[in-house]
Amino acid sequence: MVTASPSARYSTYHAAMPEGPGTAPVIRVLIADQIAHIVEDLAKLADFSDQVDVCGIARHDDDVIEEARLRRPDVLLVSSAMGGADAATLAAQLADAAPGAKILFVTPPGVEDGVAAPEIGETVAPSTTGAELVAAIRRAHGVDAQEPAVAAEPEEPMQEIIPRRPRRAGRTRGEIFLVYSGKGGVGKSMIATNLAVGLSIDTGARVALVDLDLQYGDAGVMMQVDKHLTSIEDLAQHGEVVDPEVLQEVLATGPASVRVLLAPASPELADLVTTANLRAILRELGKTHDYIVVDAPAHLEERTLEVIEQADQILVVTAFNVTAVKSTRVALKLFQSLGVEMDRIAIVLNQSRQKVTFARGDIEQLLRFRVLVQLPFDTRVDESIDHGQPLVMSEPRSEMSKQFRALVDYLTPDAAETDRAHADDRARVPASRRRFSLGRRQS
Template sequence: MIRIAVAGAGPYVEAAYAQAAGVAYMPLPAPESESPSDLLGRLNGASAPEVLVLDSREDPELCLSLAARFSAEHPDTVLLMIADDAETLGLRAMRAGVKDLVPADADDHQVEQALGSAVQLAEKLTARHAAAHDQEPTGRVITVVSPKGGAGKTTIATNLAVACAVAVPHSTVIVDLDLQFGDVATALNLTPEHFLPDVLQSAASGDTIALKTRLTLHETGLYVVPAPESPAAGDSITSGQISQLLQLLSREFDYVVVDTSPGISDHTLGALDQTTDPLLLTTLSVPGVSGLRKVVDTLSVLQMFTGNYHVVVNFADTSHGVTRKDVNETLGVAVETSIPVSKAAPASLNVGVPLMQAGTRDPLVKALAPLASSLLPDGVDLDRRGRLRERRRTSR
C-alpha cells in the first residue's frame, strides 16, 4: 500500500486529504526544523512514506528547506506542497524536489487528483525498485581503502579504472567517495556538469537511463561519478544511498572502482558492503602498516574481508627500514603488488592524464598492469606499458 503522510495541515485541509487518502492516510505534526529525521521520528520507527504532503502556509521557507533535504535524503518519496500562492513558490518548490503544488483552497476533486497522480508516480518508483532488486549484480566493485592520507589512493584508483576502461570498452565507472575533498575529476582533467548528489537522485528512482545521463564520460571511455561540488553538498549523503548506488552500477558495468577518503567512514563501510574486491593500500611506514592492520581486523569482524582482496604497497622504498616481509607479517595477509616510487606520477596528476592512459614506461604502470590484468576477463591482458596485449572478447 502506498502511504500518504500529511504534515502540519489545518482542520479543513486535513479533512479533505484524510478523506481522499482513506486508509493510506498518515497525519504528521507541522515540521519544526528542516531535518527529515525530526519529522520522520514521529512515525514511531516506520520508514519514510511513499507520498509526503507539506502544508507550507505557516512557514513556506522552512517547508522549502525541508523539501530540499527530504528530496536529497529520501528521493524515492513523492513530495507535494500545499501553498497559498502557488505561482510565487512554483519554481523554488520544483528545484527543491516538489512534484506538485496544491492550492490551499483546492476542492475535494482537486485534492483527489493531486493525490492520485502522486500515488501513480510512487507506484512506478516502487515497481522500479522491485525490478532492480530482482536483478543480481554481476560487476566487480573494487574499493580502494587506506587508513592514512597521502598513500596515493586517487592515483591508484584512477589508473586502475583507466586500465579497465581501455581494455574492455564501456565497462568501467569510477565513483569518488571522498565527499569533502575528492579530486578524481581533477586527476582526469574533467569539468563535470553533474556530481555525486545528482547521480544519487537518479539511482534512488531506479532509472538507469537517467542515471547514465548524469555520469561524466572521460576520453578513455571511463565513466565518472565526481565527488560533491563542495564539502557541504555531501553532508546529507547516507551510507545507504552509497550502497544503493553501487548495487545499481554493478548491474550496469563490469567494473566499479571506488576511491574513498582516508580511514573507514560510514560511507566507506556502505561501499565495502557492496565490494567484491577490497584494495587495501599502504606505504612502507610503521603508521601506515599499523593502520592497515586495524582496517583488516575491522573488515574481518564485519565479514567484509572477501577472498578477492588485494593488498598494495605504494611508494615501496625499503630504505626507511620497513620491508614487504614486515608488511606480510604485520597484516597476516600477503602483499600482492608493490609499486616503486614513480617520478612521473605527480606530474600526471597535475596535468590530469593518468600514466595508464599515456602508455608510458613507468614503474607504476609496470607494477599495476598485472593487478589490472587479474581483474580482466580471460584472454584480456595488459603489457608492462599498460597497453592491451590481447583481447578475445569485449564487455557484455
C-alpha cells in the same frame, strides 16, 4: 646509520609489558559503539593483540544484545549511549545474554554519575589511552593489570594471495572493486584512477569510477573532468530509486572512456548522499558497466561500509612507513571483526617516496598478509596528476604501468575469454547483495 625494521620500530608503540609464555588466556572483547569510536578502540588495542582479542562489534542499538549472545565475550566494551536504555537496564540485559561476561562502559566526561553503580562496575572515558584501556579490560576480567601473565599464542597464519575466480557464467551485474586505505597520503586516489583507466585499456570493458571521498575527492582533477557540472549530489534527491537516464547524464567521461561519478563540489553537500542512495547508484552502475572502481575516503563511515558489503574485491593500500602500516593493521582487524572474507582483500604497497628504510617482507610479516602488487616510486606520478593524465596512459611502458597491468590481470582472470563488447540491449538484472556478518564470524 642503521635503521630498524618496521617490526622493531612498531614495537615502540607497545606498553612495557613482559613477553613470553604465561598462564592467562587472551581476553575476548566485544565492542559496541558508533563505527568511528569502534575504529578508535581497534587502533588503541592493535598493539595488545597478545592480551586482547576483539571477537566482534556491534554498531547499532539493536545489535548489542544479539551480538553479546552470539559471541559470548569475556568483556563487553560498551558505549553508555548504546541500547536505548539506562546503563543499569542495559547491564542487566547483557548479563542475561552473555552470562559471566564483564561490562566496561565507555562514558563521556560529566555523565559518570548516571552510569556508575555497584552492579555496573568500572567505567572508562573515550579519551583513555591504549595501555589504560587494556588495564581496565584486564581489571574488569579479574586479571592483575600490572603483572599480566600472557599466554603464548601460535603465530597468526600468513594470508597468502588467493587467485580470483573467473566471473560466474550468466552473471550480469558489474563487479565492484573498492580501493581503501586507513590513512590518507598513501596514493589511494592515484591508484583508483589508474586502475580504472587500466581496466578500460587492457580489457576493453565498460568501467565506472566512483569518487566516494564526498568531502575532498580528487578524482575529477586526476581524470581531467573537474569542470564537469554534475556530481553525485545531483542523484541524492532520487533516494533509493535512481533513474538510469539521469545517471548517464550525471556521469563525466574521462580518459579511456571511463565514466566518472564526481564527489560534490562543496564538502557540506556530502551529507545529502545517503547509504540507501549510494546503494541505488551502485545497483544502476552495475547494470551498465562491467567494473565499478570505488575510491573510498580514509575514514570509515556507513556509506563506506555499504560498499564493503557489496565489493567483490577490496584493495587495501599501504605504504613504506610505520603509521601507514599501523593503520592498515587496524583496518584488517576491523574487516575481520565485520566478517569480511579474507580472500576478498588484497594489499597494494605503494612506494610513495624515493628511499625506504625497510623491506616489503617486513611489512608482510607485520600484517600477516602477502602483498599482491608493489608500485615503485616514480617521479612522473605528480606530473601525471597535475595534467589529469593517469600514468598508465602517459607512460605505458613504465614499471608503474607494468604493475598496474599485473593488478588488472589479477582482478580480471576471465578477461581473455569474455567478450566485453556487449550489445546495448543486453538484458541485465541486479544480483543479490552479499551481506557481511557484522562480527558473527564463526571461530
